[in-house]
Amino acid sequence: MNPYRASIVTIGDEILIGQIIDSNSAWLADKLFHLGFKITEIRSISDQPAQIEQTLAELTIKNDLILVTGGLGPTNDDRTKEALNDFFGGKMIMNENVLDDIKSFIAKRRGYLQLSDNNRAQAMVSDVSTVLRNAIGTAPGQLFNHNNCITISMPGVPFEMKHLFENQIIKELEKRFEIRPNKYRTLHVIGYPESELANKLSDWESNIPDSIELAYLPSPGVIRLRLSSLSNNNKDINNQIDKLRSIIGDSIIAEGKEKVEHTIGKLLSDKGYSIAVAESCTGGLLSQRIVSVAGASNYFQGSITAYSNEAKHRLLNVKNETLKQHGAVSKETAMEMAKNVASQFNTDIGISTTGIAGPTGGTTEKPVGTVWIGIYINGEVDAIHFMFTHNRTVIMERSATLAMYEMIKRIKKMG
């Protein structure tokens, strides 16, 4: 059986003019991929009715499923609902259940009920749709079944869209499709630029069977390799991964589709380790990424970001002598930061970053991109030197990502 084909359409000028990044599509694509759909394309279009209808005409004939987000807000620039209704040949009617939802949502939020015309208009739906009521916002979803293609429209506000998808739309998909979740594994590889890794793996790659699909997924500091089985066979994937480990085993640091901060969360919880963070060049990013995982308060104790030498000395107890002799961006400072922040917060682990993120502040000896990462674990401390290229944001991201991977490496080595 061929996989079902799906496309995602996001509607709204704010994406087309670059005011917001379309994160909804990536979230939905990930969900659909896991449910076994093949995503053929993603389009962002304006809320002009003619373009909405043209897009639906092009995509509904090529796909089994279309997910539409956006264009359902309470403001006047949203014309999606009318365009959908016109395309699917219905008429707009007031839905009393949705109106009740909106009333209770607004009353709860404001403490009193005052319905605007905009709010009331949100209760209008197409009479040829199945209405998907929104429990945490005012815009309902709608499902249309037309020419062997299911089209589902959702609000564009990310948390409303996600809530609707997880609580209602998955059920609707399970009713209408034979869901066969994709089989795949994802490995996190550090230490290689993409072209070198491809080079190193070229022999292996040319021998993997056609039923296995390989994808390189690079991001700052790490390349994830994803192997998926088109024949839904776990054994084939596992065989290939065994071969892969014999080639680049040392560089495979983690597994799983999740980000490294989730891997850390699991590892620290399993080991019962606590952690604290000392930052300079990453300015809070490392701490924030660790804390972004729900439940981080079980292992994360806190962090200190110290930009100036004085702050490094006073708040992180880095010796003035160290700063004077080796500088703030040095192995010695990184090690003292890691060790001392662990002692400040009384944790098993301390990690630190100190470097030059730019755009200014570089010297010939220590150019922009020079970063030291210090890692203290249960009495042992060391620091690793990195030389990153490119801009401030990328340098910060790579530093935070690699600090986390280097920590994982060391914890695993300790057994």
Added chain:
Amino acid sequence: MNPYRASIVTIGDEILIGQIIDSNSAWLADKLFHLGFKITEIRSISDQPAQIEQTLAELTIKNDLILVTGGLGPTNDDRTKEALNDFFGGKMIMNENVLDDIKSFIAKRRGYLQLSDNNRAQAMVSDVSTVLRNAIGTAPGQLFNHNNCITISMPGVPFEMKHLFENQIIKELEKRFEIRPNKYRTLHVIGYPESELANKLSDWESNIPDSIELAYLPSPGVIRLRLSSLSNNNKDINNQIDKLRSIIGDSIIAEGKEKVEHTIGKLLSDKGYSIAVAESCTGGLLSQRIVSVAGASNYFQGSITAYSNEAKHRLLNVKNETLKQHGAVSKETAMEMAKNVASQFNTDIGISTTGIAGPTGGTTEKPVGTVWIGIYINGEVDAIHFMFTHNRTVIMERSATLAMYEMIKRIKKMG
């Protein structure tokens, strides 16, 4: 004159399966909008040659400009260049200049020269294209002129793409189009949900002239209102903004397309104020957002993230009595955190966050979403209570955003 029409195409399975968020499109859309182009649509497609050619066929007849990113990497899953060449009817040839670029790039990066077949293949270009050499990576850009539409392909790695766009593509666009940058202003409004703001502005909105386009751009904690003039007239925009100020003047906190952290950067630099941050529920996010602005080291001194009560007491000197009597999530704790972090780092300003980001940790009295923001400026300190809904990420983002806006409000009030 009607604006030029442009579309953006991103190529690569990693977007279609939701492994990465397409941030390139938003960046390019923003650039094109400022140059006066009207972006008609954005598409993400696979690297299947048939789909690439079909997409170009559909879009080149509707647009004056197509920007293509991605699908130029050194790994085997990239087939974009061949598909472009086939569509535009050329043949692939080795470009010696590009090969030299690749050689020197690799030699510089590795310290020695070892060219893989993959690297060599990157120097192949279409003979019907103008080659755009890449100074900071191995994949060159190409420009095609076909049927009154310019198509430009760029690497997908964000910093390479941006570098190529800013250093070469803008010049190519200026050669080929009469560039007329868009006139617009963007106001940052806090304190209103989108529907309430739309309601409050409905009379004003129905009276703005057709030559002014209004867009609501909501993000966690702030709605940006953008007024653009289709007739390129600044005076029309300014008139409307004067009217807007008379309706919601108090809620307009900042202006400019940039994020609030850039506004803060300018404000603090102008005033010569220094700042330090004390965080609990935002876990480093507030600090990281302030530091994300280049030059932040001129005003940002550092931050302390303290999760436990003990850390709040020991590192931020919050009195045990305060923690015991009022709790960690309280006005009193927020004020002490803000005041004390300013004294720890010897700064003019201290801001703090303490709250319950969830998903667990809420109580009846202090449910998930309860946040206190403390602000200390030059001897004066207060704290503001917020009750946010929704998930951990949104609560953290809103807290960080509103902490920055509330600080701006207070600095402006001080004159």
